Amino acid sequence: MKSYRKQLWFDIKKRRELINITPQVDQCLAESGVQEGLLLCNAMHITASVFINDDESGLHQDYEKWLEKLAPEKPHSQYKHNGMEDNADAHLKRTVMGREVVVAITQGRLDFGPWEQIFYGEFDGNRKKRVLVKIIGE
């Protein structure tokens, strides 16, 4: 069994942003040499997300509006977590969007449907944060 590990670093210069990281994950898979296996890609921070959806700017605006409806950032005082922090909403938004994705590897490729793309979802930016890529297989 082969295994591979890489951290991807991000330093998003605003509070919230969605970034297509499929090219970086593809690069990891190429480096691993794994032909058949599973790839785990997860946020290493609990106010960020890794998820799979569509790379369409209208949808990304819909996500922003929708997440603000489900788990509004302000007023910060509505959350108990925000005594010392102001990012409780980011923990909740990440919960909706998910921590991780697991992707099949088949014949050395990410085994994706026609529109699947992997995104890093930042919900509390303005600092360096990491995503983990772990691959096991043969």
Add this chain to the structure above:
Amino acid sequence: MKSYRKQLWFDIKKRRELINITPQVDQCLAESGVQEGLLLCNAMHITASVFINDDESGLHQDYEKWLEKLAPEKPHSQYKHNGMEDNADAHLKRTVMGREVVVAITQGRLDFGPWEQIFYGEFDGNRKKRVLVKIIGE
């Protein structure tokens, strides 16, 4: 290490439906011959879901109502994604329900609790769509 891959095809004749696919996934596992390992089952489309919950019709009606409350389909014009499409709500509903499940394989069986069943969640039907089953192990 063994690996196995199969696509399951669906062509749901309405916009939304939940279908118990546990028998098809069990069949995949039997075909794979894997005794100990992990099974990934994911929607290959970004307006559909694979999730684990209860096969109880009342609950499925509750899901329909609840998802319509969290991410209503109409009016279509409320979503930026719906310039050329009408399925933004399906992307959001799938986000709530999840893309994938990972299931343990133990002694050649899906290692499930008493009521766990795997469902395909269609949120934008009336066309052919796929689910991927990938198994690795020994």
Add this chain to the structure above:
Amino acid sequence: MKSYRKQLWFDIKKRRELINITPQVDQCLAESGVQEGLLLCNAMHITASVFINDDESGLHQDYEKWLEKLAPEKPHSQYKHNGMEDNADAHLKRTVMGREVVVAITQGRLDFGPWEQIFYGEFDGNRKKRVLVKIIGE
């Protein structure tokens, strides 16, 4: 390839609670002897969750309030599932929080970011329930 399996049992004496199970999962990993691989940790019941977030009591109070807003327990009669049961809300809350986590194993450790902790989320307690830990790797 090595594989390891263990069930963790819980008997929470109230309807809802979040419990940090990272020490038990660490113990499983130590017992497995796996150095490089993947660890699956999932609720075996469909009214409970396993998720990764912050071990901070204010945030846990925020989760309680937020989940009650998204999927209120009462009135029980608002849910079709509650003909014979009273736990439809628990199925929905678990859907938001997720069934499972998959964690990378690197050099014999859970490959975590600085604040990641694994929680069991009970949403319909007062009975014995289980979490599954399955590890594969080398």
